[in-house]
Amino acid sequence: MTTVEKLDQSIIMKTLDWAYDKAVNGIPGLDSAEDMANDYLKRDGTLIEKVNSLIRWQNTKAATTGFLTGLGGVIVLPVAIPANIATVMYVQIRMIAAIAHMGGYDLRDDRVKTLVYTCLCGNAAKDIAKDFGIKFGTKLTETAIKNISREVITKINQAVGFRLLTKFGEKGVINLGKAIPLVGGVIGGTVDGISTNIIGNVARDAFIK
Template identity: 30%
Template structure:
């Protein structure tokens, strides 16, 4: 995970106390808005279908474009401050957390849609949220039996387990806080060295989003021929 990531995990409970709006309901609302569309961003499925058309029906190329687009969104200066209107709770939550939740949910949803998953299915929605945690965290949570399985297995489970909804949302909320806390620490340290601080500040969210996009690409295997 790295030093800043580890410290971010340690700081997460304290930061959560300063952002009481970051609850399970916030995480679910972020996912809903990412799928349905918010502000200048069209629904995840519509954006993914546009990429599919531009790639002449090549799903894998469309998935690549979805990832690349969202990496740019995540890394762009000022993007998260211009989204606006995600949820009322965003007023009490650092905009970086709001932006990460929206961008990453939307990217994963677009990938899942392209691979034939129903974004309205609660099993798929749980899988989308789990994917945000990243492969290492998911593996750890499965070993600790906090969640039953990785994203692909959750999305294709025989039935939806409603008890998982709160567990998954809470884990995602804590993880988002930890990532932002860790990144801010890295930026603070980086400012001691010329140029490094700026690189860290602009690149951290983009890199995290790219890693999660690649994980989603591996997890959401094709379900049906398009």
């Protein structure tokens, strides 16, 4: 791995950390992940139905042009990365974190945060988790979470960062012309629903089923 790749991977991870902090602690005018989760938990239906409803809402309503513009006025990015990319990361992470909270997980646990990041990789998340003995598709137990060591957290974060780097960039350099692969690109200011749905389903498999 070259120095440029390491630098870019670091930028991605710093942006993810920023987005997670904002998703968990909230941004003025926007619900935190926990607030959004609690709103859906109050609704009728089974837990799976409530989670599916949240995912559907994200598919159709999240990250409208107005949302992006409004958010851009209150955020201060930690690194030199376009606001629209950081915003999409925020939208995705908030959705995943909300699903984790609905499953009863502590969003302030670094191990849970790492699993949230892993879900951002979409279908590849299952392969990354499997490499470290973590099985997506059956609800992760409290014991399984506690057994994730600090060393494993670091290695998973590195794997996730590298995976996102290969999607974001080409030859280790972020290519803004191919930006926002996490959600398939922003079209008309809206998050691509298909990829958002995939990420939401992965999160549901990890934290709910």
